[in-house]
Amino acid sequence: MKKPVYMDYAATTPVDPAVANEMMKYLTLDGVFGNPASRTHAYGWQAEAAVETARKQVAELIHADPREIVWTSGATESDNLALKGAVAGRQGVHVVTSRIEHKAVVDTCKWLEGQGVEVTWLNPAADGTIACDQVMDALRDNTVLVSLMLVNNELGSITDVASIGSELRKRGILFHVDAAQAAGKMPVDVTSMPVDLLALSGHKVYGPKGVGALYVRRSPDVRIEACIHGGGHERGMRSGTLPTHQIVGMGQAFALARAELEQEMAKLEALREAFLEGLSSLDGVSLNGSVTRRVPGIVNLSFEGVEAESLMLGLRDLAVSSGSACASATVEPSYVLCGIGLSDEQAHRALRFSFGRFTTEEEVAFASSQIVDVVSRLRAVR
Numbered sequence: 001m002k003k004p005v006y007m008d009y010a011a012t013t014p015v016d017p018a019v020a021n022e023m024m025k026y027l028t029l030d031g032v033f034g035n036p037a038s039r040t041h042a043y044g045w046q047a048e049a050a051v052e053t054a055r056k057q058v059a060e061l062i063h064a065d066p067r068e069i070v071w072t073s074g075a076t077e078s079d080n081l082a083l084k085g086a087v088a089g090r091q092g093v094h095v096v097t098s099r100i101e102h103k104a105v106v107d108t109c110k111w112l113e114g115q116g117v118e119v120t121w122l123n124p125a126a127d128g129t130i131a132c133d134q135v136m137d138a139l140r141d142n143t144v145l146v147s148l149m150l151v152n153n154e155l156g157s158i159t160d161v162a163s164i165g166s167e168l169r170k171r172g173i174l175f176h177v178d179a180a181q182a183a184g185k186m187p188v189d190v191t192s193m194p195v196d197l198l199a200l201s202g203h204k205v206y207g208p209k210g211v212g213a214l215y216v217r218r219s220p221d222v223r224i225e226a227c228i229h230g231g232g233h234e235r236g237m238r239s240g241t242l243p244t245h246q247i248v249g250m251g252q253a254f255a256l257a258r259a260e261l262e263q264e265m266a267k268l269e270a271l272r273e274a275f276l277e278g279l280s281s282l283d284g285v286s287l288n289g290s291v292t293r294r295v296p297g298i299v300n301l302s303f304e305g306v307e308a309e310s311l312m313l314g315l316r317d318l319a320v321s322s323g324s325a326c327a328s329a330t331v332e333p334s335y336v337l338c339g340i341g342l343s344d345e346q347a348h349r350a351l352r353f354s355f356g357r358f359t360t361e362e363e364v365a366f367a368s369s370q371i372v373d374v375v376s377r378l379r380a381v382r
């Protein structure tokens with residue numbers, strides 16, 4: 001069977017072959033398989049050196065100090081560690097977040113609510129961004145933490161975390177940013193972006209699944225409690241034997257992302273323009289999320305009069321995402337699309353197309369012509 005064209009890079013990316021090759025060297029007896037925490041022999045030292053090289057590579061992409069990088073199992077764990085770790089042991093505190101965060105933040109904040117933490121859920125503007133004023137208006141005397149994503153995974157819209165961060169810094173309030181969809185897709189620089197905690201994932205950037213990192217600022221010094229206790233790895237913030245091959249993979253992937261960033265952004269811009277151009281013969285197509293503040297690889301579109309579910313059935317040759325979560329018999333519309341003010345009906349008509357490193361012009365042309373055909377056909381039988 002011919003595989004559908006992959007247009008779901010925002011869900012995950014394939015591991016870059018250069019990354020996979022590097023990872024292979026850290027698994028078997030003839031490779032560097034040692035425990036990076038083994039201090040008494042060369043197996044451990046070599047593994048530790050590889051982990052530290054990767055730490056530097058990840059730090060470099062975001063202009064951080066390697067000592068500010070804590071390895072985790074992915075951005076979900078990084079978000080959990082940031083939020084729970086910042087609030088742990090503090091009574092009567094208040095946290096601010098938004099309604100369109102990734103579930104890793106939404107569900108962690110809901111859990112914190114259950115633990116007695118007050119949470120304010122901000123409503124984004126129609127373009128999917130949160131304004132600085134909105135955040136400031138939500139602050140209270142007992143606010144200890146704000147958590148907002150840099151790039152929204154369903155919309156691709158970019159929130160101005162630099163402005164929000166500098167206001168929060170003046171007030172001494174911690175700022176956590178989920179940057180899983182931003183790393184490798186736009187410049188991310190913690191020297192000009194006053195964030196305290198920043199979550200990263202390996203598999204959104206052509207690295208392996210199951211590895212991520214949390215940036216924890218050293219100056220001013222940010223303290224968080226561990227969620228996973230054990231051998232005291234990662235300066236006590238996250239115990240557990242480090243998965244050398246996964247970490248090496250994430251490091252390589254981030255080094256590649258840094259080297260390719262400008263070229264890749266330009267390529268994805270061009271692909272997006274070609275894709276939209278290919279759809280220009282269709283009426284009733286609207287772009288969800290910000291038109292101007294966005295990363296180039298994510299395009300979320302609503303098609304008037306066409307259910308996304310039927311459209312996806314027609315688009316068997318494309319692997320795309322509807323953002324709807326199928327809960328047993330009922331299909332719930334995306335909470336992100338509802339969060340930016342779309343009606344249930346409009347949200348049910350949206351599909352997310354996301355492109356990446358291995359997407360070709362031919363694939364994009366094929367995708368838009370398929371969409372034109374299927375949408376026209378579905379509209380004709382209405």
Ligand SMILES: *Cc1c(COP(=O)(O)O)cnc(C)c1O
Nearest residue numbers: 074075076102104153180181201
């Ligand atoms: C994918 C993603 C996550 C979760 O990352 P994992 O590494 O899969 O746990 C969190 N936040 C955002 C914005 C994401 O896109």
